[in-house]
Amino acid sequence: MGHFSVGLFVVNALSGRLTALMRRGGVRRVQEHARGVALAPPAAVGPARTSGTTVAFWPDAEIFGTTRCSFAVLAERFRQVAFLNRGLEVSLTDERRAGRVRKVRFRFPEGVRDFVAALDAETGATLEPDVIAFEREDPRMAGTMEVALLWGGSREERLRSFANSRLTREGGMHVDGFHDGVAAAVAAWARGRGLLTAQDAGPGADRIGEGLTAVVSVKLDRPEFLGPIRGLLGGAEVRTCVGEAVREHLGAWFEERPDRAAAIVDRIIRDRHRQ
Template identity: 35%
Template sequence: MTTETKASTQNNDYTASRIQVLEGLEAVRKRPGMYIGPTDINGLHHMIREVVDNSVDEALAGYADRINIIIHADCSVTVSDNGRGIPVDIHPTKKVSGLELAATVLHAGGKFDSDSYKVSSGLHGVGLSVVNALSTWMNIEVQTGGKVWRQEYFTGKPQGPVKAVGKSEGRGTTVNFMPDVTIFRDGLDYNFRALVQRFREMAYLTKALRFHIADQRDGNEVNFYFEGGIRSYVRHLNKEKNVLHKTPFYVERDLNGVAVEVALQYTEAYDTDSIYTFANNINNTDGGAHLTGFRNALTRVVNSYARSKNLLKENEANLTGDDVREGLTAVISVKLQDPQFSSQTKEKLVSPEAASAVSSVFGDAFNTWLEENPGDAKRIIEKTISAARTRLAVQKVRETARQSAMEGFPLPG
């Protein structure tokens, strides 16, 4: 046996000793992409959003109305709210503080208890603990029961027990963390504008919730508070566009445990639609079930209305989805107790009940709105029919060009 063969045999000696067991949060530090996606600026922003999502959940539950976010000059981040505060009492079976559990144990949190949170953004109980694992250090202070409680961590590990460090007349949670540069190797270069856009969305999606965002690196600071909810959001998105109807369509209704909100407004633009989808205030950039339900209902209702008013003739084909969405701006928001996403980063909602709820709630309400607003409805239908005719004309030109090209080539032989 050669030396090379011996080395190969030794390397292929797969025994139990080669099986690694990652304890605690070691798995997160070893494979951060499984929890926050890429460890570039997107992952960095995801860290902040995970902590903010917990604060928004307190607002959705009716316990908080203020969230403060600060990017410090040293690139550490502080997120605070005036919610109930993470529990600091001792867990009955784990025998450690609830705060330590939430910050150091994956899949530990109040989001699994429907009595604590009817709906939530942080679904899997991994948000705070993952942020802790991927930070050089983290400090958490909780105001509850007339005291301020504090615990400090280094690369996810507690540096001591939860301690009372002072008195307090308020309540809430403050999380201060420094992302680990050995994990985020591109550096801690936050994009303030991108973060502000996300928090503006959150403010639109949660009526009467105040956001304060400050960047101490350059002195930028913004505040958000919207009474109009997603209707205000649609107006904001269309503020520089010519609209077909002044007042956006809006519906809000619960159906089979799914709270559905939809706001939309058509514009004179000829570009593709701008549809924003959210589940439990999470921006689902890849859409999902709620988007499918909305699109199906929109195409069905517009075609039905157009034919009932004889705006679409019998000999004309149905309008396509692209036709009815041209120039459309819409925001779709659903809230449900146990949403299912395609991954921990939550870009796509896969809960089937969301599709049926949105289709039913939006379809019924939009059909009624069209009937009650015939002037606006006619302008919308005329635009969709114009889009269809343009599509068919372009298609005909392409077919003619293709046939001409084919005729220019003689057959072989």
């Protein structure tokens, strides 16, 4: 999707050597590249019983200061990709040392719901055992969203945001929309029970974020990024769509679980009045 489709071209350009093995229509074909340039057209090398593509590449030592890959870094990234693509199985094998093969495999049937549960487990201070999660497609932003969240015992916010499975370190419109939606749902529930009056301002992002663990992932046909490193997602329609969806789903969750909603909202409103 979008500019992420150029990923393999970039890898090829930064590789001293790249080999692509393609299995399609019962035939295996191989094509070799050197520093981004094809050495010859794809050549048939035998029959194929399955379909798919296998890419092997060697980073160019004249470009990179080191060409040694970190197993831990790759494993964490593969784990992240598996979280963000529900049901996808990703494996990583390290055969660099004879007799010391390392291998990990990741697959998460619940996707971002599992992601939030894993992030919250790292805090060791869970208060709300249920992860609130939903997925929605919205043609207004030409894409889909997956959101999961819960409030725990930590005092800090742990929010991870992604666009097309890529981390958006600086946030963006999907994060703003998420905060809009959570604040709107909390304020609506509080006003409906007299915890806030019509004149009271609703809680801000700093209040709703305390103890909140969340993952906001959008997959867009035409993502708009701001800044040179593409870590900030733009697009006003993304903010609107995510905000509406979060408000609706969180509001429904509050109505279905009034006791848990009361504990969450009371904590937010009480801390707000203490300031």
